[in-house]
Amino acid sequence: MALAPNMRLLGNLCKNACKVSSARFSVSSPAAGNVSVVTDDKGIATVSMDKGPVNSLNTELIQELTSAIATTSNSAKGIVLTSSLPSVFCAGLEITEMYQPEQAKLEVFWGSLQDLWIELYSCKVPTGAAIIGHSPAGGCLLAMCCDYRTMVGPKFTIGLNETQLGIVAPFWFKDTMVNTIGQRQTELALMLGTLFNPKQALSIGMVDQVVDNREECLAATYKIVSQLSKIPSEARHVSKMLMRQPTLDSLTSNKQEDIEYFAKFIQQPIIQKPMGMYLEALKAKSKKK
Amino acid sequence: MALAPNMRLLGNLCKNACKVSSARFSVSSPAAGNVSVVTDDKGIATVSMDKGPVNSLNTELIQELTSAIATTSNSAKGIVLTSSLPSVFCAGLEITEMYQPEQAKLEVFWGSLQDLWIELYSCKVPTGAAIIGHSPAGGCLLAMCCDYRTMVGPKFTIGLNETQLGIVAPFWFKDTMVNTIGQRQTELALMLGTLFNPKQALSIGMVDQVVDNREECLAATYKIVSQLSKIPSEARHVSKMLMRQPTLDSLTSNKQEDIEYFAKFIQQPIIQKPMGMYLEALKAKSKKK
Amino acid sequence: MALAPNMRLLGNLCKNACKVSSARFSVSSPAAGNVSVVTDDKGIATVSMDKGPVNSLNTELIQELTSAIATTSNSAKGIVLTSSLPSVFCAGLEITEMYQPEQAKLEVFWGSLQDLWIELYSCKVPTGAAIIGHSPAGGCLLAMCCDYRTMVGPKFTIGLNETQLGIVAPFWFKDTMVNTIGQRQTELALMLGTLFNPKQALSIGMVDQVVDNREECLAATYKIVSQLSKIPSEARHVSKMLMRQPTLDSLTSNKQEDIEYFAKFIQQPIIQKPMGMYLEALKAKSKKK
Numbered sequence: 056m057a058l059a060p061n062m063r064l065l066g067n068l069c070k071n072a073c074k075v076s077s078a079r080f081s082v083s084s085p086a087a088g089n090v091s092v093v094t095d096d097k098g099i100a101t102v103s104m105d106k107g108p109v110n111s112l113n114t115e116l117i118q119e120l121t122s123a124i125a126t127t128s129n130s131a132k133g134i135v136l137t138s139s140l141p142s143v144f145c146a147g148l149e150i151t152e153m154y155q156p157e158q159a160k161l162e163v164f165w166g167s168l169q170d171l172w173i174e175l176y177s178c179k180v181p182t183g184a185a186i187i188g189h190s191p192a193g194g195c196l197l198a199m200c201c202d203y204r205t206m207v208g209p210k211f212t213i214g215l216n217e218t219q220l221g222i223v224a225p226f227w228f229k230d231t232m233v234n235t236i237g238q239r240q241t242e243l244a245l246m247l248g249t250l251f252n253p254k255q256a257l258s259i260g261m262v263d264q265v266v267d268n269r270e271e272c273l274a275a276t277y278k279i280v281s282q283l284s285k286i287p288s289e290a291r292h293v294s295k296m297l298m299r300q301p302t303l304d305s306l307t308s309n310k311q312e313d314i315e316y317f318a319k320f321i322q323q324p325i326i327q328k329p330m331g332m333y334l335e336a337l338k339a340k341s342k343k344k
Numbered sequence: 345m346a347l348a349p350n351m352r353l354l355g356n357l358c359k360n361a362c363k364v365s366s367a368r369f370s371v372s373s374p375a376a377g378n379v380s381v382v383t384d385d386k387g388i389a390t391v392s393m394d395k396g397p398v399n400s401l402n403t404e405l406i407q408e409l410t411s412a413i414a415t416t417s418n419s420a421k422g423i424v425l426t427s428s429l430p431s432v433f434c435a436g437l438e439i440t441e442m443y444q445p446e447q448a449k450l451e452v453f454w455g456s457l458q459d460l461w462i463e464l465y466s467c468k469v470p471t472g473a474a475i476i477g478h479s480p481a482g483g484c485l486l487a488m489c490c491d492y493r494t495m496v497g498p499k500f501t502i503g504l505n506e507t508q509l510g511i512v513a514p515f516w517f518k519d520t521m522v523n524t525i526g527q528r529q530t531e532l533a534l535m536l537g538t539l540f541n542p543k544q545a546l547s548i549g550m551v552d553q554v555v556d557n558r559e560e561c562l563a564a565t566y567k568i569v570s571q572l573s574k575i576p577s578e579a580r581h582v583s584k585m586l587m588r589q590p591t592l593d594s595l596t597s598n599k600q601e602d603i604e605y606f607a608k609f610i611q612q613p614i615i616q617k618p619m620g621m622y623l624e625a626l627k628a629k630s631k632k633k
Numbered sequence: 634m635a636l637a638p639n640m641r642l643l644g645n646l647c648k649n650a651c652k653v654s655s656a657r658f659s660v661s662s663p664a665a666g667n668v669s670v671v672t673d674d675k676g677i678a679t680v681s682m683d684k685g686p687v688n689s690l691n692t693e694l695i696q697e698l699t700s701a702i703a704t705t706s707n708s709a710k711g712i713v714l715t716s717s718l719p720s721v722f723c724a725g726l727e728i729t730e731m732y733q734p735e736q737a738k739l740e741v742f743w744g745s746l747q748d749l750w751i752e753l754y755s756c757k758v759p760t761g762a763a764i765i766g767h768s769p770a771g772g773c774l775l776a777m778c779c780d781y782r783t784m785v786g787p788k789f790t791i792g793l794n795e796t797q798l799g800i801v802a803p804f805w806f807k808d809t810m811v812n813t814i815g816q817r818q819t820e821l822a823l824m825l826g827t828l829f830n831p832k833q834a835l836s837i838g839m840v841d842q843v844v845d846n847r848e849e850c851l852a853a854t855y856k857i858v859s860q861l862s863k864i865p866s867e868a869r870h871v872s873k874m875l876m877r878q879p880t881l882d883s884l885t886s887n888k889q890e891d892i893e894y895f896a897k898f899i900q901q902p903i904i905q906k907p908m909g910m911y912l913e914a915l916k917a918k919s920k921k922k
Contacts, residue, residue: 223871229875239812239813242812245873245875245876286537287509290512294513294534294535297515298527299531491820491821491824522816526816526817552821575797576796576907578799578903580824583795584823584824587819
């Protein structure tokens with residue numbers, strides 16, 4: 056059972072953080088094992104990405120995550136979204152999915168990412184991101200989709216750094232960021248591709264709280280999710296949708312168009328070439344080790 | 345004359361705050377006496393809600409307030425909106441107006457509230473809220489409609505706490521809040537039904553200034569209203585409408601639809617039942633005293 | 634050559650700030666000489682308004698500035714927008730262009746200003762405003778169009794103070810301000826016609842950085858423009874347009890309507906009369922000197 060150590064780790068973390076007896080845990084792991092879900096006796100679920108080395112979002116992880124969130128939001132009262140890895144929350148989209156892709160696979164990849172965003176951004180139970188490590192690009196997006204963000208300081212970073220790789224954040228990444236940190240900070244951050252340290256992230260509202268370590272991060276996120284779960288759920292979720300529906304609608308009414316735009320954009324030589332160089336550099340680096 | 349002591353109080357407050365001679369006061373009190381208006385010799389009017397114990401907004405108070413604001417904005421140069429009560433600015437909507445209501449009365453109630461919001465949010469003279477006490481729900485809405493907010497610290501609270509009672513703030517409450525504190529803070533505050541203390545309210549921009557007591561609150565609000573009243577009035581009001589017209593339009597073009605939505609929403613058993621329990625609890629509490 | 638001393642000044646400033654050898658400067662000055670452009674060997678251009686006494690934006694300066702920005706954005710990698718004057722960045726629109734105007738000239742004036750805004754707000758190379766002095770009204774607009782703003786403290790001021798003169802900021806001035814400092818701060822600032830000192834401007838996000846003197850201001854602005862110029866340019870500019878296109882569209886799709894609205898608005902006796910009095914006062918003041 057390859058997942059056992061990890062499950063134990065999660066169990067321990069959650070035991071410490073949530074002060075619940077492990078006997079009452081309901082643990083479920085989807086087949087592929089990239090995402091684990093642990094629900095405590097108060098009904099709060101911890102959904103952990105566990106795809107080493109950096110939780111890169113390939114089609115598989117994206118679909119498992121969407122499925123885990125959809126299932127959990129029907130059974131649990133709230134979700135703490137986190138990572139089982141020691142220093143990475145989520146490194147963003149898996150570049151190999153976008154490099155010299157088959158058209159059909161590329162479209163499935165992008166459509167799956169759209170579905171994950173829709174599922175998480177409109178989730179009917181409260182969600183909190185326990186950002187226990189680095190969270191660039193798509194990792195930042197996942198965090199921003201949650202109702203609350205707690206981050207471990209001071210060494211990790213978070214942000215939509217797409218421009219640094221020559222890529223443009225899709226409009227719904229941008230909208231999610233504007234809804235989180237406002238127009239001006241988004242504009243500058245997107246142009247520079249800024250990766251914020253936790254202190255900076257807190258000052259512009261990219262995260263809501265900065266803590267010292269993983270345990271505190273899980274505990275603080277658990278606390279706010281628990282608090283949100285005690286608000287009458289219908290009123291709470293209708294209020295959330297009152298805020299987010301227009302942003303959701305702008306993608307849900309244009310999913311196919313957005314897929315086609317992305318597929319065309321990403322396959323341009325001007326985008327593919329630096330991506331190839333970047334992948335070569337990664338390979339060279341890993342061979343040296 | 346039941347209002348006399350209160351009028352004296354207001355007179356004194358305003359004398360202290362505004363340093364005008366009482367001889368020049370023009371005092372007018374609408375028939376029902378829930379709202380008083382005192383205009384000083386500089387043309388700044390203090391409009392005070394005075395319906396004990398908590399200035400709950402029933403149809404009567406709502407209509408008197410709308411009328412007072414409409415009349416005053418034609419005769420005065422600016423309005424300080426406040427409360428004659430010692431520790432409450434305004435406690436929000438009167439729940440008995442919404443519990444087991446007659447359909448016709450309910451529709452008048454909601455239409456009157458719409459009119460009050462429209463009148464105050466678009467008021468052609470400068471408006472300042474002197475928040476001398478608690479200001480939850482509808483009280484927070486009234487404050488947010490003004491051009492400036494001063495609040496007495498540190499013990500009172502302000503916020504749209506509807507979700508805590510299982511209710512959802514109407515979209516125009518939400519819009520007014522977004523225009524005041526931005527998208528992200530509104531989202532979290534609406535989901536949690538947060539009541540902010542003055543320090544928190546100041547830090548997120550829900551109020552513009554926090555002072556130590558009632559006199560300072562009235563004086564500080566008076567000062568900014570006076571300053572605004574010296575700006576060329578046409579330019580000042582056109583600028584205000586440039587900012588607020590789209591928000592106003594979203595309700596004015598949908599008033600009847602909004603009334604019907606509200607009436608249907610509020611009469612659901614899932615909403616009526618907790619309301620009934622809440623009212624029972626209030627009765628039991630008041631009998632014990 | 635009247636411009637010589639000024640060119641030398643600019644050269645010196647840029648030499649100090651940018652640490653480039655003057656030998657590599659490419660200096661070009663448009664015919665009329667109200668705007669100078671100095672591009673260093675890194676490809677960063679300093680575009681300086683130089684129309685004493687206060688860089689008031691008449692049709693001539695507006696058109697020269699638009700032309701300088703358009704040309705420079707095709708040849709340089711980034712633009713530092715500043716002023717050659719000792720204590721004024723730009724004093725805003727030239728009032729004599731709007732007082733008792735010929736209809737045709739007035740329309741050209743306003744259309745030219747629209748074009749300047751469109752050019753600068755959508756500029757394809759990074760732009761930074763080095764606000765070395767006062768920056769009211771139209772000066773504030775120019776600064777807000779840039780990607781970053783550095784201001785010299787503590788004695789200068791910046792803001793859209795139109796209401797103080799009985800004028801209303803056009804909707805696209807307002808939109809630019811909302812995109813910079815948000816809805817609430819814009820609302821209050823427009824109503825009051827607030828001129829912020831640098832510290833206030835920094836606290837609300839009107840400027841991004843405050844420094845002690847002109848040299849530091851040019852250096853700090855140069856630094857961020859240089860940083861932005863190193864981001865892949867296509868991705869950086871597409872990201873910028875993702876943020877700004879809707880705001881740009883609202884004017885570009887209504888240019889003629891906006892010209893007509895402005896021409897009608899500004900020629901009202903209620904607007905012309907105070908403008909005439911203001912100009913008389915200026916004349917009297919300058920005679921006394």
